[in-house]
Amino acid sequence: MLEADGPQGTVAVRLSEVEAYAGRADPASHAYRGPTARNAVMFGPPGHLYVYFVYGMHWCCNVVCGPEGDASAVLLRAGAVVSGVQTARMRRPAARADSDLARGPARLATALGLDRAANGVDLLSAGSRVRLRAGSRVPDDAVRRGPRIGVAAAAEVPWRLWIAGDSTVSPYRPRLRRVAAGARPPLA
C-alpha cells in the first residue's frame, strides 16, 4: 500500500504490479551508468521514493530497495485506488473506470499527486507526506512474472511482477522501440 497526502486530500493505492531494477549491474536500470543528478536517490538508503520524469510529460515512482550504494529499486507500475477515489478522479479526468486511475506507472504517480517534489521522501517514516505500508498478503500462487515493459535493454529478464487477474494491472504492449524519422533501419 502506498499512501500520499496532498492539498486535495490523501490517496491510497494497493499495488498490483511492480518491476525490479538491479542497480549498477542491470543494463535496464537508471543506475547502470553510475550516479548522476537524476538518479542520486537510488544510491541512497532504502525505503525512499525515487521519482523521475519521462517522455517530456510524465512522472514515475520507485521504491529504493537495496542497502545504501546498491542503487536497486522497484518501479511501481500499477495499483488499485482504495481510498481518496474522488481526489484521484479529479487528478485523472481521462480515466474511464476507477480501475484505470492508477493503471500504469505515470497514471499511478498522477493519481497520487506525486512529482519532483516527492523525490527522496522517506516512505517508512510516519510523518512523511508519502508512506509505504504493509497491506494484505498476496498468496504466492497469485503472483505472476514476466518481461519488463518499455525497456530497451535486458528485456528478457522476467522482473515484472503482478497479481493474476487483477483489473488494475497495466495492459502488456510490447512496443517496438521508436525509430527516429529518417534513420536507417538496422543492418541485418
Added chain:
DNA sequence: ATTAGGATCTTCT
C-alpha cells in the same frame, strides 16, 4: 479490439 501518431522536455552523449 487494435494500432498509429503526437505531445513534450529532461538527461546524458
Added chain:
DNA sequence: GAAGATCCTAATG
C-alpha cells in the same frame, strides 16, 4: 542531439 522504465486520442477492422 537523440532517446526515453508513457499516455491519450483518433482512426480503422
